[in-house]
Amino acid sequence: MGRSEYLGEFEQMVLLSVLRLGSDAYGVSVHEELGRTTGRETKRGAVYVALERLAAKGYVSSRFGDPTAERGGRAKRYYAVEPAGRTALRASRQALMHLWSGIEPELEDR
Amino acid sequence: MRVATWCLARLVGTPAASAIAGDLAESGPADQWKLWAETWGIVLRLGTERVRGQRFERPSGASAGNRPPRKKPSSVGGALLGDVRFAFRVFRSHPVTTGVAVLSLALGIGANTAIFSLLDAIVLRPLPAPRPAELVTSRTVFSFPDYEDLAAASTDELTGLAAWSASSRPYSLASADGAWPVLTELATGNFFDVLELRPGAGRLLREDDDARNVPVGVISHRLWEVAFDSDPAIIGTDVRVNGVPITVVGVGPAGFRGTRLNRSVDLWVPLTLHEQLAPGSRARIRFDDRNSQWLRIMGRTRPGVSVERTEATMLASAQRMLALEPSPYLDDFVEVGSAADAALPRADEVHQFMNLLLAMVGIALLVACTNVANVLLTRTTERHQELSLRMALGAPRTRLIRQLVTESLLLSLMGGVAALLFARWTLGAVAGLQIPGRIVLGEVAPTLNTTTLVVTMLIALGCALLFGVGPALAGTRPAVARLSGGSTRIGRRWSAPSVLATIQVGLTLALVFGGGLFVRSLTTVLDVDLGLDPTGVYVSSLDVGVLGYDAEAAGVFRGEAVAQLESIPSIERAAWALFVPVQNGMRMDDFRVVGHEFTDADPGSVALNYVSPGFFETLGIRLRSGRSFAAGDRDGTQLVVVVNETFADHFWPGGTAVGERVLFPGRGGIVELEIVGVSADTKTRGLREEAAPYMYVPVDQWGWLIGADQLRLAWREAPDSVASVDTVRERLAELDPALPVPGIRSLDAQIFDQAMPQRVGAVLLGTFAGMALLLAAVGVYGVIAAAMASRVREIGIRRAVGAHGRDVGLLVLRRGLLPVLVGLPLGWFLAFLVSRLVAGFLPGLSPTDPATLVAATAVMFVVALIACVPSALQAARRDPALVLRTD
Known part of the structure; x- marks a missing residue:
């Protein structure tokens, strides 16, 4: 993997959400999934920015679905995690685990 | 909404924008405004990302290692674009100071644009025709x-x-x-x-x-x-x-x-x-x-x-x-x-008035520019680390100056655009005002024309250079020294921001003084006893003469009109008069008093008014003695007259005038009028007129003279009733549909009109003064905040060696108030100049009114004090350990 850059925290969460949602990952569902799993209110715009950025890095790809009436006749844009994205996630997790190893006792009584 | 969608499409492409719109339609807020705000929020975030994210734009999969080095901009245009982009990034990181700067410029330039538009329409092109x-x-x-x-x-x-x-x-x-x-x-x-x-x-x-x-x-x-x-x-x-x-x-x-x-x-x-x-x-x-x-x-x-x-x-x-x-x-x-x-009627007065306005907006613009310079300079001082670093890394000084000038230019450009909006709004707001020469501002059609646009942009450009070059030079000179010098050094007492704040305080004081003079003159003028009760009284001028009525028909119409109006439940009384106080216009005639030897001390002629029964009741003019006119005072009965107090007191001091007789030129020679009542003195033609003898006669006894002339119809609305202007129009149209009923106005409003141009002066100068006060406060705050920032360590040390929070607070306060204390005398001098400008516009008030000067000074001082307080408190409360640790 070499000198690949690590994912930002929010990028990581968005990427994981897309992964969890599988074939149903689009703007609304990713936003809701983030809210559910993190328990925090995130800005819609931030999600789009992160998805754009991930797409620019080649970590996710997107395709347009069929227009539906409940969305005012507009198509959904579905996202899927690309192999590069999985690699980046793995690298990030690994790096974090290295950092975490052996310091849990440090955090116990603070 | 359409604009937001368009922006989205520009940012991410149409299909993706459509998908986002779909997402919003599916789960966005139902409220239109929230949806609008949310959409713009997304646009902003994506837009920001796009600007910042140029560096992310590279083929997917490419790793950072083989990223091509960022290309140096090859052309001047490219370099400029880089500067502009960088400037916007700086603005975004300082939203408050940027906002203040743009707002200052918008107000300063906007006010100038508005006045220049008026000047253009009134003085430069009073006749809107080619050549x-x-x-x-x-x-x-x-x-x-x-x-x-x-x-x-x-x-x-x-x-x-x-x-x-x-x-x-x-x-x-x-x-x-x-x-x-x-x-x-x-x-x-x-x-x-x-x-x-x-x-x-x-x-x-x-x-x-x-x-x-x-x-x-x-x-x-x-x-x-x-x-x-x-x-x-x-x-x-x-x-x-x-x-x-x-x-x-x-x-x-x-x-x-x-x-x-x-x-x-x-x-x-x-x-x-x-x-x-x-x-x-x-x-x-x-x-x-x-x-x-x-x-x-x-x-x-x-x-x-x-x-x-x-x-x-x-x-x-x-x-x-x-x-x-x-x-x-x-x-x-x-x-x-x-x-x-x-x-252009009364050109001298108009020119004088416009010159006054120009001087005032000029001062306002100067204050605004000073403020912007201050903001920029303060920020430049804050940024000296960044600038020093860039110089240390080899950026030529010209490059940094260019960057700073670009920022100033952009700021003034944004200010100029906002100023146009503000100017447009101002012109709308002053449309109802009347200036000397009885010119109604809204009627001279002052439009923001191309001349004005050019003038505005020139002003904006001038500002940019004025406050762009100064701070830029000051900001880059000692750059390296500052980087290495640390911040224990006690700042120079007279830094550039302090000098600017001093000037600003002086200019603002002059403006506040000017505005104060007009406000005081306005209250003096309005605070006179009119001798009547204008509240609830409405007036319209009606002219049946143009419709071909003769004297008799006009008399019938007058009676019918009063009956029509008094049948409206909310109307208490209605009456006609040739003149209604306080309007221009008067009629004078010679008279004699029966049984009185006339001397030079007696007035030989008297102003008089032709009124219908109910006039005194409608206008709320108090009767001292006797009666007012009644329906019985008509053609063919004993001619009667009501005189005012001044008249009665002059000829029958201490006695009663009722029952006495006055000789007057009438139909077929001199006629004898019996005084039936004495009324209170009223201001008949202007708010500042001296009490003078005045007579009222029943219009119905003088119908042969008045004929079908234009008269004023006045009526009094019952307290707490809604003005029945439309009903009045309907009732009058029932009598004659061709009769124009021009602008029905309340007497209160007409009295207020009399206070021109004090009102114009008070509104315009008051606005500018308020604006300048705000700007001066920001300026003083900027100075003291910068001074604080540069003395953080000193304060920490003082605290550490035992100084009380109060001592430190006072230290900061003293530092912040120094430019104020020097600025005040400067302001007094400028106020003296202002007073010479406005001298002709302040009836009943000395242009160097000491009370106004004291009040203006106090206001200025208190505002400056308030601007200092946050920083002083912050210094006093700061934990010394924390302060020292920051280095």
Whole structure:
């Protein structure tokens, strides 16, 4: 993997959400999934920015679905995690685990 | 919403934008405004990402290692773009200071733009016609034969000579939609040709309108908008002017309101119609009579012909005429001058007033610029680390200066755009105001024209250089020294921001003083005992004379109108009068008192008013003794009069005037009037008039004299009732649908009008002063905050060695107030200059009014103090350990 850059925290969460949602990952569902799993209110715009950025890095790809009436006749844009994205996630997790190893006792009584 | 969607599409492409819109439709907020805000939020975030994210834009999969080095901008344009992009990034990271700077500029430049627009419309182009310098007129009025001779004699000098006569009172223009009072100019057919104006719709008057006696008329653009909703269908239809059917053939050019700035003409008809239209005395004017002098003339000189040559030619022609037919009007005969000058009444006063405004907005702009410079300078000082670093890394100083200048230019550009909006708003806000010369600002059609735009942008540019170069130079000079020097150094006492804040305090004080003078003058003027109760009283001027009523019909109409109005439940009383206080206009006549030897100490003549029964009750004028007029005081009964206190006290000091008799010129000779009542003194013509003898007589006893003249109808609304203006119009229309009921206004509003130009001064200067105060506060705050920042360590050390929080707070306060204390005397000096400017506009007040000066100084000081408090408190409360640890 070499000198690949690590994912930002929010990028990581968005990427994981897309992964969890599988074939149903689009703007609304990713936003809701983030809210559910993190328990925090995130800005819609931030999600789009992160998805754009991930797409620019080649970590996710997107395709347009069929227009539906409940969305005012507009198509959904579905996202899927690309192999590069999985690699980046793995690298990030690994790096974090290295950092975490052996310091849990440090955090116990603070 | 559409703009937001468009922006989205530009940012991420149309399909993706559509998907986002779909997402919002699916789960976004239902409320329109929230949805709008949320969409813009997304646009902003994506836009920010796009600007910042240029560096992310590389083929997917490429790793950071082989990223090509960022290209140096190859062209000047590219470098500029880089500067601009960087500038925006800086602005975003300092939203508050950027906001203050843009707002300052918007207000400063906007105020100047508004005033320049007014100046342009009033002083520079009072006659909105092409090449106004070619237009000449004469102060003299001529007869029609005179005009024809002059026109024939001056064909070598003039491309054309037009004549017109303005109606002395509004005519009634009635259509199916209602009746409007319209000031009318009766003009020769070449009137608009000489002016070289183009119609707003249809056609204007033309020469063959003179020959034919077909009644046609051109309405003003404003009337077209107000009365006919700009409906082109009005062209070719008939309206009734003073009862005469007139075909509307066209609409005048937008913004053209006649040949005088202080009167708004709404209708132009051919001169030949005057006998049909002009009621009363005007009908006595005869076309073929050289002694009927009633026409004003206007001509356009041919290229290269001087005003003097035109005058000489006309004078020669006039002398030939006089040889034929001597006239007593030789004196100022044919004094030819610029028509544009003639369009501006009381030019001296107007010029003086506009100069005052210009000076005031000039000061406001100076204050705004100082403030912006201060903001930028403070920020530059904060940024010295960044700048030093860049210099240390090899950026040439010119590059940094260019960057700072670019930032200033961008700021002023943004300020300039915001200023245009503010100026537009200002012009709307002042439209109702009236300045000296009785010019209503809204009627001179001040539009933000291209001249103004250019002037604004020049001002903005001047500002940019003024505050861009200074801070830039100051900011880069000691850059490296500062980087290495640390921050324990005690800052220089007189840093550039302090000097600027000092100037700012001085200028602001002068403005606050100027505004204060006008506010005080306004309250002085308004705070007088009028001798009546204006609250709830409404007034309209009605003119049945133009509809052809005779004296008897007018008398009947007056009675019916009062009955109609008093049948409206919310109206307590209604009455007629020739004059209603406090309006311009008076009538004076000689009189004698029976049984009194007249000496030089006695007033030989007295102002009088013709009123109907109920007048005193309607206006709330108190009666000292006796009675007011009753329905029985009519033609054929004993002539009666009510005098005011001053009158009664002069002739019967300590006694009673009721029952005494006054001699007065009446029908068929001197008549005897019995005094039946004494009323309180009222301000009859102006708020500052001295009490003078005054008489009221019943209009019904003098109907033969008043005839069908224009009278004022006044009525009093019951307390807490909703003004029944529309009902009044309906009831009056029932009596005569062709009767125009012009602007019904409350007496309170008319009294307030009297306080011009104090009101204009108070509103404009008050606004600028408030604005300048805000800016000065920000400026002082900026100085003290910067001083604080540079002395963080010093304060920490002082605290650490035992100084109390209070001591430190005072230290900071002292530092912040220093520019204020020096600025105040500067302000006093400037205030002295201001007082000389405004001296002519402050009746009843010394222009160096000490109370105002003290108050202005106190306000300035308190505001500056308040601006210092947050920083002082912050310094006092700061934990010394924390302070020292920051380094």
